[in-house]
Amino acid sequence: MIELVKTSDGSNTLFSSKYNQHFHDTKTGAIKESLTKHVIPALQYHKQSKELNILDICFGLGYNTLSTIYYILENNLDIKLNIYSPELDLNLVNSLEEFEYPKEFDNLKEIIKEISKNKSYKDKNLNIKLFIGDAREYIKSLKNIDIVYQDAFSLDVNKELWSVEYFKDIYKACKEDAIVTTYAVSTNIRLSMNEAGFEIYEIKPVKKKQTIAFKNKQNIDAKYIDIELKKQRNKIARPIYDKQTFN
Numbered sequence: 001m002i003e004l005v006k007t008s009d010g011s012n013t014l015f016s017s018k019y020n021q022h023f024h025d026t027k028t029g030a031i032k033e034s035l036t037k038h039v040i041p042a043l044q045y046h047k048q049s050k051e052l053n054i055l056d057i058c059f060g061l062g063y064n065t066l067s068t069i070y071y072i073l074e075n076n077l078d079i080k081l082n083i084y085s086p087e088l089d090l091n092l093v094n095s096l097e098e099f100e101y102p103k104e105f106d107n108l109k110e111i112i113k114e115i116s117k118n119k120s121y122k123d124k125n126l127n128i129k130l131f132i133g134d135a136r137e138y139i140k141s142l143k144n145i146d147i148v149y150q151d152a153f154s155l156d157v158n159k160e161l162w163s164v165e166y167f168k169d170i171y172k173a174c175k176e177d178a179i180v181t182t183y184a185v186s187t188n189i190r191l192s193m194n195e196a197g198f199e200i201y202e203i204k205p206v207k208k209k210q211t212i213a214f215k216n217k218q219n220i221d222a223k224y225i226d227i228e229l230k231k232q233r234n235k236i237a238r239p240i241y242d243k244q245t246f247n
């Protein structure tokens with residue numbers, strides 16, 4: 001069961017009763033969350049690039065993919081995009097043609113229709129491929145990713161997309177200068193990402209803090225999270241493994 005919900009910026013999201021969770025932070029707003037937490041940090045980091053390979057985990061309503069295209073058109077950026085996005089829920093993707101998106105996506109109606117019907121879209125500057133199935137399998141087939149939008153449901157309900165093993169596959173799929181953006185800030189998740197090899201940073205683009213991660217240390221306007229210090233200060237926090245062992 002899925003229920004339509006209006007968020008605080010006027011854009012619609014869904015509530016999933018399977019996961020008992022909204023697809024977006026309703027207080028921030030669906031399109032605002034997508035732009036501020038994912039698209040803007042990632043595209044500003046890669047502002048010199050002319051072509052970007054983006055992994056959008058997971059497609060859901062497609063806000064992160066659509067907001068990326070919206071932002072590029074709105075700012076007249078000359079960037080070619082290759083977007084790869086897994087999604088388990090085929091019925092949801094099939095229904096997106098009818099979904100009431102915000103006015104910012106009015107120019108993207110043809111793209112939405114095509115994605116909903118064919119699970120892909122291609123033109124001169126845009127190549128979008130959805131994969132209907134488990135993200136864990138799909139990510140093993142990817143390489144040369146510049147940007148990862150890590151936007152799964154939360155750890156308590158979507159654990160397979162926050163584990164060390166999962167982030168190791170993400171790490172392998174990423175280029176040396178890739179950026180990972182996520183709303184998640186819990187120490188357990190940051191420990192998982194770090195265990196997989198990522199350096200962890202924190203930014204606060206709107207009211208809430210969020211995490212961005214890289215393969216290497218950065219000289220950027222963001223707070224570096226010293227994971228060794230975190231471990232010393234928080235003896236209970238642990239990285240998350242697929243099969244948890246307790247001792």
Ligand SMILES: C[S@@+](CC[C@H](N)C(=O)[O-])C[C@H]1O[C@@H](n2cnc3c(N)ncnc32)[C@H](O)[C@@H]1O
Nearest residue numbers: 058060061062063064087088134135151152153
């Ligand atoms: C928080 S929502 C994604 C929100 C999305 N970025 C948007 O703009 O709507 C999480 C999505 O992940 C999908 N999902 C959860 N586990 C998955 C998995 N293992 N593989 C692929 N998709 C998964 C869910 O069906 C849901 O659509």
